[in-house]
Amino acid sequence: MKFRGILYSFFVAAIVVAMASCSKMPKSVSMLHEHPVLVGRIDVKQLADKGELSKEKSAIEDRLSGLSKEAREKIKEILDDPVQLGLDLRDPLFLSMDKHGDIRIVGTVYDADDFKSFLEAVSKDAGFEVGDKDGFTYVDMGGGSLSFDGDCFLLSQEEGSPKKIFESNSNLAEDKDFIEMCDRDGDVQLMLYGNSLAEAMDAPKEAADRLENMSLLYDLAFNEGEVVQTLEALFKDDAARKRFENYTAMAGDIKGEYAPYFSKNGFVVLGNVDGGKLYEVLDKLGAIQRVAFQMDMPESEFASLIKSFDGDFAFGVNELGAYGTGNGGLYLSMSSDKLLQKIVEALGGELRPAGVNQYVSADDDLNVTLGYKNKAIYATFKRDSVMGASYLTPFENAKNALSKSDVQGKGSGLYAFLNFRMFDAMPQAEGVFKDFDYAEAYYDKSIKGVLRIVLKDKKKNSLVPFVKLLYNMAPKAGPSLDYEDYELSPVEDDEYFTDDDDLWVDDDAKEEELEELLDM
Numbered sequence: 001m002k003f004r005g006i007l008y009s010f011f012v013a014a015i016v017v018a019m020a021s022c023s024k025m026p027k028s029v030s031m032l033h034e035h036p037v038l039v040g041r042i043d044v045k046q047l048a049d050k051g052e053l054s055k056e057k058s059a060i061e062d063r064l065s066g067l068s069k070e071a072r073e074k075i076k077e078i079l080d081d082p083v084q085l086g087l088d089l090r091d092p093l094f095l096s097m098d099k100h101g102d103i104r105i106v107g108t109v110y111d112a113d114d115f116k117s118f119l120e121a122v123s124k125d126a127g128f129e130v131g132d133k134d135g136f137t138y139v140d141m142g143g144g145s146l147s148f149d150g151d152c153f154l155l156s157q158e159e160g161s162p163k164k165i166f167e168s169n170s171n172l173a174e175d176k177d178f179i180e181m182c183d184r185d186g187d188v189q190l191m192l193y194g195n196s197l198a199e200a201m202d203a204p205k206e207a208a209d210r211l212e213n214m215s216l217l218y219d220l221a222f223n224e225g226e227v228v229q230t231l232e233a234l235f236k237d238d239a240a241r242k243r244f245e246n247y248t249a250m251a252g253d254i255k256g257e258y259a260p261y262f263s264k265n266g267f268v269v270l271g272n273v274d275g276g277k278l279y280e281v282l283d284k285l286g287a288i289q290r291v292a293f294q295m296d297m298p299e300s301e302f303a304s305l306i307k308s309f310d311g312d313f314a315f316g317v318n319e320l321g322a323y324g325t326g327n328g329g330l331y332l333s334m335s336s337d338k339l340l341q342k343i344v345e346a347l348g349g350e351l352r353p354a355g356v357n358q359y360v361s362a363d364d365d366l367n368v369t370l371g372y373k374n375k376a377i378y379a380t381f382k383r384d385s386v387m388g389a390s391y392l393t394p395f396e397n398a399k400n401a402l403s404k405s406d407v408q409g410k411g412s413g414l415y416a417f418l419n420f421r422m423f424d425a426m427p428q429a430e431g432v433f434k435d436f437d438y439a440e441a442y443y444d445k446s447i448k449g450v451l452r453i454v455l456k457d458k459k460k461n462s463l464v465p466f467v468k469l470l471y472n473m474a475p476k477a478g479p480s481l482d483y484e485d486y487e488l489s490p491v492e493d494d495e496y497f498t499d500d501d502d503l504w505v506d507d508d509a510k511e512e513e514l515e516e517l518l519d520m
Contacts, residue, residue: 025173025182028106028152032096032170037196039172040095041182041189048089050187050222051463067125074121086115087153092182096172099200104165105155112137112150119146134163177215177234186221186228187463213240225458227466232448244447246284250277251413251443256404258314258331258376263398264438266328266422268316270407271414275309275335282306305342310335310375318398321385322425327392329380337372344370360391367391415442432472435465 032039060079064072078085088110095105109115116137119130128139139146147154147162154162172178181189194211197203203211213236221228235241252272262268282288292302311333320326332339337357344351344359351359351370358371367382369391382392407415417440420433441451455462 025179026091026108026152028091028108029094029173030169031106031152031154031165032094032104032172033098033102034168034170034172035098035193035196036096036172037099037193037200038095038097039178039181039191039193042093042095043187044089044093047187047222047463050461051467052461067122070120071122071125074118078118083110084114085118086111086113099196102157104158107153109148109151109153112148115148115153134161136162136166138162176236177217180234181217184217184219186219186230188220190218191234192216192218210243213237214244222461222463222466224461225455227453227462229451229453230448232446241447247281248413248443248447250274250281252311253412254407254410254415255312256402256407257312259402259404259407260397261329261331261395262314262316262402263318264400264402264406264417265419266316266318266320267416267418268314268402269414269416270312270314272312273309273413275307278309279303279306305338308335308338309333317422320422320425323385325383325385327380327382329378329392329394331394332377333375334372334377335375337377340370340372340377369394410440410442413443416440432469436469 061076064075067075086109088108091108093105093107095103097103116130119137119139123130128141131138131140133147136147136149144155144157145162147156147166149166152166154165156162156165158165177191177193181191192215194214194216195208198208198211215234217230217232217234219230219232233241233244235244250273252274254270254272256270259268259270279288282291288303288306289299292299295302297305309332313330313332315328315330317326317328334340340357350362352362354360354369355371357373358369360370361368367384367390368379369381370379371394372378374395378394380392380394382390384390402417406417417438419438420436423429423433435455435457437454437456439451439453441449443449453462453466455465
């Protein structure tokens with residue numbers, strides 16, 4: 001494929017770069033789209049340093065055997081002296097995408113002659129020709145192009161001369177949100193501009209107004225012992241920030257009162273919600289009347305139900321075993337049992353009473369309990385490897401339980417915890433999570449979502465283990481046959497059918513047996 005050689009080249013560049021950090025706002029930024037929907041920044045040098053990839057020279061050379069002699073010799077030269085690649089990867093790479101979906105990737109050139117020499121050396125293997133166009137070195141890559149001069153390079157999907165792009169002067173370098181993105185210490189950043197997104201989607205005015213003064217910034221950092229990903233909202237003005245905060249005001253500080261009922265060996269989501277503020281948010285959105293109608297409830301009754309949400313909630317799975325066994329539960333602070341009664345009414349005969357405000361599944365195989373106690377709606381489930389009813393007792397501490405201190409102070413409104421050991425009983429997960437201990441996600445009061453994926457080895461950098469994790473989680477292509485290779489077996493005569501495909505036969509015994517089969 002034409003892209004293979006060029007992408008491999010950039011990968012090698014990332015591996016061998018060993019130069020000091022440079023400015024965060026290089027000249028190449030001016031070549032990005034003027035009004036992008038998406039922009040990104042990749043700190044190649046920082047990634048190479050964290051992964052210690054510059055130590056992998058011998059491993060890289062072992063992979064070169066399938067390349068042409070010219071490509072092998074040139075790449076070995078670069079491994080010995082990275083500057084000979086011709087790219088200056090002290091500067092980050094940047095990308096942008098406009099509302100039409102066109103993508104540009106730009107970076108800094110260190111020596112144009114060296115970079116051209118490298119491209120010519122790998123051109124046979126990559127399947128492209130290195131030429132010139134309007135004063136730029138140019139490579140047609142089929143559906144895209146690579147072009148460069150003595151200062152910058154451009155990977156673009158756009159057709160025609162690159163001259164206009166090289167001479168453009170994007171104002172992104174002066175954009176407040178773009179500058180803030182570049183100031184992040186992470187290794188990779190992506191930012192979505194709300195106003196450009198609304199325009200690209202032709203969003204309704206109400207939605208466009210909400211997006212107009214907001215950008216979403218994603219930051220990925222490979223740290224010692226952990227991968228940290230954040231998603232935060234950036235606002236153009238205080239009014240836009242205040243409007244967003246009004247929608248999140250229903251999320252309160254998590255008390256962690258249900259944490260002990262869930263195990264550190266499993267998965268759990270904990271949170272806190274203020275029913276009165278939730279009602280205000282839904283009312284502002286005009287959703288109360290709409291949802292009440294869909295639920296066939298009087299509006300006042302639905303409003304009362306929403307307002308009865310009163311504090312912490314939690315749901316999760318304590319453990320998973322072989323053959324789909326496991327247990328878990330749900331707890332939801334409510335000032336009344338109104339929601340329970342609505343659920344019981346909706347489920348009809350699928351539940352049977354088992355005490356005051358407590359019900360169990362009428363089907364013993366489901367092993368589900370449902371009830372209202374301690375000012376909370378609860379539901380628990382348990383599935384054993386043996387036959388017969390077995391129920392998980394509500395409000396009972398789990399083995400190796402979480403504690404309130406594990407949860408308190410971890411953001412506001414929402415917190416999630418996942419121990420990767422819970423997948424050990426699943427054969428398809430064998431080895432996938434071997435380097436990782438747990439993951440946690442929470443919503444920070446600075447209007448930022450945080451996801452931490454923690455390694456077992458807290459002193460090891462997380463880049464290489466995370467790349468391996470993504471590889472192991474990716475779907476693997478199984479063996480397949482071309483259509484013409486499939487063999488169709490002839491359909492054998494079925495003793496229950498006659499030649500004229502009449503369902504019924506003369507043999508009374510067989511007819512009776514068939515009726516029994518059809519009734520199963």
